[in-house]
Each structure stands twice: as C-alpha cells, then as structure tokens.
Amino acid sequence: MSVKPIRQQxxxxxxxxxxxxxxxxxxxxxxxxxxxxxxxxxCPGRFYNIGICEPTMVSMAAGLSKVGMFPVAHTIxxxxxxxxxxxxxxxxxxxxxxxxxxxxxxxxxxxNLGCTHHCYNDAALFKFLEGTQxxxxxxxxxxxVLFRQTYRNExxxxxxxPEYGHRQEIxxxxxxxxxxxxxRDGKDVTLIITAPHLDHAIHAAQALSTNGWExxxxxxxxxxPLDEDLIYKSVQKTRRVLVVEEHVRTGGLGSDVVYxxxxxxxxxxxxxxxxxxxxxEYGSYQEHCERLGFSPDGIARKVQAxxxxx
Amino acid sequence: MINKxxxxxxxxxxxxxxxGHIPSAFSIVDIIELLYRSYxxxxxxxxxxxxxxxxxxxxxxxxLALYVVLKERSxxxxxxxxxxxxxxxxxxEHPDCTKVPGVEASTGSLGHGxxxxxxxxxxxxxxxxxxxxFVLVGDGECHEGTVWEAANVSNNLQLGNLAVxxxxxxxxxxxxxxxxxxxxxxxxxxxxxxxxxxSQEELNQAFEKISFEPTGAPTVILAKTVKGKGVxxxxxxxxxxxxxxxxxxxxxxxxxxx
Numbered sequence: 001m002s003v004k005p006i007r008q009q010x011x012x013x014x015x016x017x018x019x020x021x022x023x024x025x026x027x028x029x030x031x032x033x034x035x036x037x038x039x040x041x042x043c044p045g046r047f048y049n050i051g052i053c054e055p056t057m058v059s060m061a062a063g064l065s066k067v068g069m070f071p072v073a074h075t076i077x078x079x080x081x082x083x084x085x086x087x088x089x090x091x092x093x094x095x096x097x098x099x100x101x102x103x104x105x106x107x108x109x110x111x112n113l114g115c116t117h118h119c120y121n122d123a124a125l126f127k128f129l130e131g132t133q134x135x136x137x138x139x140x141x142x143x144x145v146l147f148r149q150t151y152r153n154e155x156x157x158x159x160x161x162p163e164y165g166h167r168q169e170i171x172x173x174x175x176x177x178x179x180x181x182x183x184r185d186g187k188d189v190t191l192i193i194t195a196p197h198l199d200h201a202i203h204a205a206q207a208l209s210t211n212g213w214e215x216x217x218x219x220x221x222x223x224x225p226l227d228e229d230l231i232y233k234s235v236q237k238t239r240r241v242l243v244v245e246e247h248v249r250t251g252g253l254g255s256d257v258v259y260x261x262x263x264x265x266x267x268x269x270x271x272x273x274x275x276x277x278x279x280x281e282y283g284s285y286q287e288h289c290e291r292l293g294f295s296p297d298g299i300a301r302k303v304q305a306x307x308x309x310x
Numbered sequence: 311m312i313n314k315x316x317x318x319x320x321x322x323x324x325x326x327x328x329x330g331h332i333p334s335a336f337s338i339v340d341i342i343e344l345l346y347r348s349y350x351x352x353x354x355x356x357x358x359x360x361x362x363x364x365x366x367x368x369x370x371x372x373x374l375a376l377y378v379v380l381k382e383r384s385x386x387x388x389x390x391x392x393x394x395x396x397x398x399x400x401x402x403e404h405p406d407c408t409k410v411p412g413v414e415a416s417t418g419s420l421g422h423g424x425x426x427x428x429x430x431x432x433x434x435x436x437x438x439x440x441x442x443x444f445v446l447v448g449d450g451e452c453h454e455g456t457v458w459e460a461a462n463v464s465n466n467l468q469l470g471n472l473a474v475x476x477x478x479x480x481x482x483x484x485x486x487x488x489x490x491x492x493x494x495x496x497x498x499x500x501x502x503x504x505x506x507x508x509s510q511e512e513l514n515q516a517f518e519k520i521s522f523e524p525t526g527a528p529t530v531i532l533a534k535t536v537k538g539k540g541v542x543x544x545x546x547x548x549x550x551x552x553x554x555x556x557x558x559x560x561x562x563x564x565x566x567x568x
Contacts, residue, residue, distance in 0.1 A: 025436065045436055048467075053459035056425040060463070063429020066414075069436065071429070086419060087456075091426055094416050096408050 009140035029075030062091030077103035077119035107246035124251025134224035138195030145175040166198035180227035186216035189240040203296035270306035333538030339375035368423025369448035370404035385412035421454025431472040450481035465499035470526030507533025
C-alpha cells in the first residue's frame with residue numbers, strides 16, 4: 001500500500017481549506033514553497049514566502065491573528081520553535097492569540113544534517129506555555145482532520161509533521177483533538193505510542209504475545225492536551241506502561257504519563273525516548289531509530305527488560 | 311515646553327505608586343499625545359471598534375506616557391491611573407493588552423512590536439481595510455535584530471499602511487555610538503524623515519506627509535528626542551531611568567512643570 005506523505009497532505013489541506021476559508025493565510029520560511037504553489041495560485045494574496053527570518057515570521061503570524069486572520073507559519077522545527085521561542089511566548093501566548101505553527105524536520109528526521117536541524121524538545125517547549133496544543137499526526141488523514149479541527153480555535157497549535165508516518169489505517173471518526181486511539185486491547189502492559197512507531201509497536205505486540213504478554217496499544221495523535229481518561233484507565237488495568245516517543249526524556253510524554261498515573265498503586269513505568277543529549281551521529285533516520293531502540297525488536301526488548309511477568 | 315500636565319501626571323503616578331520609568335515616558339509623551347489628539351481614529355466608548363487605527367508601543371517601558379494619554383482621551387480613567395502597579399489595578403510597568411482597553415499589544419521585551427505590526431498591516435491589507443498602523447520603537451530597541459528583519463520584510467511587502475516612529479533619544483548611542491539611523495532606515499528602503507520629537511509643528515509636518523498608500527514603501531519618522539525632556543535634572547542617561555523621586559525631588563520637578 002502506498003502511503004501519502006504527510007507533508008504532501010499539508011499542501012493539499014491548505015489548498016482545500018484555503019479555497020473555502022478566505023481567512024487562512026500561509027507563510028513559509030523558504031521551505032515547501034513549490035509544494036504549496038497550488039494553494040498560492042488558488043488563494044492569491046494569501047501565500048507568503050517570507051524569507052530567512054523566522055522570529056519575524058512568527059510575530060507576523062501573531063499580528064495576522066490579531067486582525068482576524070487564521071495564520072499558518074511553516075518551516076524547519078528548530079528555526080520555527082527554538083529560534084523564535086520568545087516570539088511564540090509573547091506574540092501568541094501572552095497576547096492570547098490563536099494560530100498554527102507547522103514544522104518539518106521532526107526530531108531527527110534530518111538525520112544527516114547535524115543537531116542544528118534536529119528538534120526533540122518541541123513538545124516540552126510548548127506544553128508549559130499557556131493556551132497551546134501539540135499535535136503529532138502519523139498519517140495524512142490525521143493531519144487533515146486535526147488541522148481542520150484546530151486551525152480556527154483560540155489556541156496556538158503546533159503540528160509536527162514527521163517525514164515517516166505509520167502504515168495503519170486510521171478512520172476519520174477516530175481522530176479527535178485531545179483523544180487517543182486504542183489500537184489493541186491487552187491486560188499485561190500498556191504501550192503508549194506516537195506517530196512513526198505505531199507499526200513497530202504492533203509488530204512488537206505480536207511478537208510479545210507469543211511469549212505470553214498481552215499488550216494494550218494506545219496511539220496518541222494529540223500529545224497536548226493529554227487524553228488523560230484513556231491513559232489512566234489502561235494503566236490502572238495493566239499497571240505497566242511503556243511510553244515510546246521521539247522526544248527527550250525531560251518534559252516528554254513519559255513524564256506526563258507518570259505524573260498522570262501517580263496515584264495508581266504499584267505502577268511500573270518504562271521509557272523509550274531520546275536521551276537528554278545531542279544526537280551527534282550521522283546516518284539514515286532508520287539507523288538512528290535502530291540505535292535508539294525505536295524498532296519492533298527494541299520495543300519488545302524494552303518490555304521484557306523493564307517488567308516482570310506476574 | 312508642551313504637555314506639562316501629562317508630565318506632572320506621570321511623576322505623580324511614579325511617586326505615589328513607587329515604580330515606573332519617568333525619563334522614557336517624557337521622551338515620547340509629546341509624540342503619543344499628538345497622535346491620539348490629531349491622527350489616530352478610535353472610539354473611546356468602544357476601544358475594539360473595527361475601524362480604528364492601531365498604535366503599538368513597542369518600547370513598553372515608556373507606557374506611562376501612553377497611560378496618561380489614554381486617560382486624557384477618556385479610554386482610561388483617573389481610577390485606573392491611581393491603581394498603577396497595584397494588585398487590583400490593570401496598569402503595570404509594561405502594558406498588557408489583555409487587561410488595558412486601548413492597548414493593542416502587550417510589550418516589554420524589545421524587538422517584538424514591529425514584527426507583530428507587520429503581520430497586522432499585511433492582514434488588514436489582505437482584507438482591503440484602510441486602518442493604519444503606527445508603531446513606536448526605541449532607538450535602543452533598534453539594536454534588536456528583529457527590528458531589521460521586520461524593516462526588511464515590510465519594505466519587500468510594500469506595507470504602506472505601516473508607519474514607525476523611532477524615539478531617537480540617544481540611548482542606543484550610549485552603547486553603540488555609530489548609530490546613523492537615517493542611513494540605516496533609508497538603506498532598508500523606507501520613506502525616512504528626521505524631526506524634532508518634541509516639536510508639534512515638525513511632528514505634524516511629518517505625519518501629514520505619510521500617504522498610507524496600501525502598496526507603497528512604509529514610512530519611518532526618526533524623532534530626535536531627549537530622555538527625561540522637560541526637567542533638567544531628569545534629562546540624559548543617568549540614574550533616573552528607573553528611579554523614584556523623593557518628596558523633595560517631586561517638589562522640584564513639579565515647580566518646573568507648572
């Protein structure tokens with residue numbers, strides 16, 4: 001089955017929404033320019049390749065929001081988020097303005113470009129700001145549905161586009177802002193999974209079931225706000241939880257899950273995440289994943305090494 | 311000297327409420343007073359009136375000047391001013407647009423207001439609206455890289471509905487003396503004027519010259535000002551930047567401002 005790249009869906013969604021909603025404005029920092037030409041042609045005067053000045057692009061997005069437009073600002077994650085962090089904090093959050101920031105270069109997607117082009121602390125940066133949402137779609141349909149559900153609301157929304165999605169079929173009606181999706185029922189261990197690693201988790205769960213582990217898989221297209229109810233009930237049942245995320249440990253989903261489940265007795269938690277360090281190695285995205293344990297085997301080993309079977 | 315009554319109000323607020331930047335406010339109060347009296351379209355009964363012009367005080371620490379003008383224009387009340395920097399008040403040492411009617415942007419950290427205004431100017435133009443945008447930035451603020459990013463972008467987008475006033479009071483040159491702001495703004499393609507920022511006549515001439523054509527070059531007015539203007543002991547770049555006057559000093563200041 002061929003899978004539509006999420007980045008292409010971004011361009012298609014902008015075109016489709018932009019033709020209906022004349023308040024949608026898209027600004028890019030000299031990236032995805034060609035991909036967005038259909039939007040630019042169909043929506044004249046509402047596409048701007050601003051140039052290489054990300055902080056100003058973010059502030060401009062806030063200004064557009066101030067006068068009633070629905071802005072999208074888009075470029076490579078570290079430049080849009082880390083370089084422009086004060087613009088995000090003050091331009092949007094302090095002024096209580098909504099808008100959408102869409103990044104490419106999720107985590108270590110740009111695996112050969114070095115740490116200047118990596119960003120694995122984005123959710124942490126966003127979550128502690130007032131009035132934010134963090135979405136991490138793992139397939140084209142998730143991007144499309146979540147964008148439509150959020151781009152006009154009063155929050156500042158981060159949409160993190162991964163280069164590699166999963167290959168599972170997620171149905172439109174399953175995709176709701178702030179809601180996780182239970183992919184598989186199980187009683188022994190909860191696997192909390194984010195965008196690219198859903199396939200790995202399913203394969204790992206199949207392998208583990210032959211060893212007597214019944215894994216429950218919870219898939220989270222929304223990282224913030226957290227689907228507290230779904231996660232809490234699952235962990236209450238299994239008492240074992242492994243969180244898999246392409247994010248550093250500090251401020252990541254793992255800490256959110258531990259905090260959420262702190263009053264459930266005898267919970268054992270494990271984390272498959274990025275250490276709080278730069279990834280200085282080169283190599284393909286897949287090689288990085290293998291090394292860090294983001295693989296079916298890595299997930300299965302982590303489960304067996306972290307938890308005892310009662 | 312003009313606007314002695316506004317300067318007296320500023321000193322009173324700082325003295326009674328024990329905080330505030332007097333010289334920064336004295337530097338810009340004549341500019342803001344004139345803008346609100348003669349140029350900005352607004353409705354004091356409805357500060358969010360969609361037809362209004364937008365004024366953004368990017369150098370937020372000069373906000374006392376804005377507060378006293380907003381009070382004079384009946385957008386704020388004397389009660390608001392009396393509650394400056396108190397827990398139940400809405401006015402702080404930097405303006406918060408989520409609290410203060412008539413304030414368009416929450417500022418304080420320098421180098422944000424102009425970039426935001428560029429987005430507003432673009433958004434208004436896209437919607438074929440004729441509202442105008444005025445942004446007041448400090449000359450020290452022009453040390454910030456984002457000011458020049460925004461200057462570059464707004465010239466390239468030809469945002470003629472945008473006007474910047476630089477409070478050129480010499481703060482910048484204290485640290486970086488090579489500050490030929492006129493050459494810099496011209497180099498960025500802006501319509502550039504240099505005026506005496508305490509002269510109503512010169513400011514009027516400059517404001518009248520701005521065409522606000524929606525697709526022309528943006529305009530910058532470099533207003534030569536004096537930090538602490540109007541009271542000799544406050545003028546310049548010394549300790550008065552963020553100092554509260556004593557009772558004796560207030561008496562001396564008020565005598566000058568009679």
